[in-house]
Amino acid sequence: MTAARLSPQAGRMLVALGLAALLGVGADQLAAIASRRLPRPHPLEELSYYPSGQRLEPATLGHAETVADLAWLRAVQYYGEHSRTDMRFANLYHVFDILTSLSPHFIPAYVFGSFALAQEGNEFGHAEALMLKGIEANPTSGRLAFELGFLYYVRPGGRELRHAGEYFERAARLPDGPTSSRRFAAYVRQNAGDLAVAWALWRDVAQNSDNRYLREMAEREMRRIRRAQRTGRAELARNRVTTPVVLFERNH
């Protein structure tokens, strides 16, 4: 009865809508299969053949910050993808170098990039270079000075206490330096190499960082320090780059 009352135009419209709905469901299923099974395009790696952020900057037509934001999103994604799979971060330094050249005051990029490079990528040299580039571009940033002190203090393979103390003290003198800078500077001077200090530094990150990956990194480091303290072999946590297997086997 209802069908009989439909005008031909309305009938055609309903057929078209039905067809669209059917094909829409099909397209959605295909898209889901594609996003699961096809290799992802890697625009981040496409960035790697640009010589530097300075050369790229003019190409952004005055939107360097926006491009840096997009690069930041990609960098975080790249880190997340590789930290879940192969733990290889071949282009990480280059990408953070480009992004911080486009946006020299992007403090979180220096911090995250440096810790990711040092702790996960085993590239302390690059991590240090990135952080020093940040200090040069932001000489009055107490936060960055503090983070560099921290980076030196928890350096995988051996702490750099002299540099750590120097940058903690520098952070304490700067207006936006964390209030804990003076305390950590004193710790470093008095208890050189104390794991409790490293644990406190990481706990601060785990509790206060907005960056989920940094919080996860801090929690991993805190667990590692606790294991080392339990076994009574503090050097295992300090020199973890060369002994991760030992730590793993002793605790399982």
Added chain:
Amino acid sequence: MTVALIARNTFREATRDRVLAGVVIAGVLLILATQPLSPLALGEGQRLTIDLGLTGISFFGLLIVLLVGTSLVAKEIERRTIFNLLSRPISRPAYLVGKWLGLSGALWVVAGVLGLALWLLLVARGLASHGPAVLEAAYLAGLELTVVTALAVLFSALSTPVLSALYTLGFYCVGQWSWDLREFAHHFPAALGSTLAVVADVVPNLPIFNMRALAAHGEVTTLFHLGLATVYAVVYSGCVLGLAAAAFESRDFK
């Protein structure tokens, strides 16, 4: 038959348009411009040539869709030629499908010409072995443009040329981010995450058509990828044209 007739006329009209010729020339110039830029790429000139050449196909194809495709139907309404057409025994869906096929055909020609120009340049540089990768990437770029053309036809049937262009561009941009949106959806609170997932499902999943990173290394993709992309382009375009037909049926031209 009617569809073929409209498609042929649309193709002829599009290929005679000066915009198309201008865009093809600009595309060829871009491909040639990669040569003086190559020394700046620190040994990666070949990648730069392939990558910029393939980006040129997508970018200039999109430009044609925005400049020509989004006014396909609106122009006929404005000139009132649509009354002559629709007063004949031509169904409205057939009219839209014909328009889509005609412009898509013109875009395939553009993708083909630019792809050929890129391949010839690579041959001149002694990189003829990259031909299959460039061919596949140009094919996927053509499919991408076919999907975007379907969207342009939908919006053109519903709105003014300027708004159609903006809507098409918006869908294109969000479509390029669709896989990222799916990824981000897992990290957001439930409500926002679900919204993002729905958006990622609705917009065209354009990363399916992107193999530029592979082609830059001279690597070919799998048959599965090519097949899936082809089926997706046909199904998604069919869905969009179905919606366009339904919307166009409801329009009153009196």
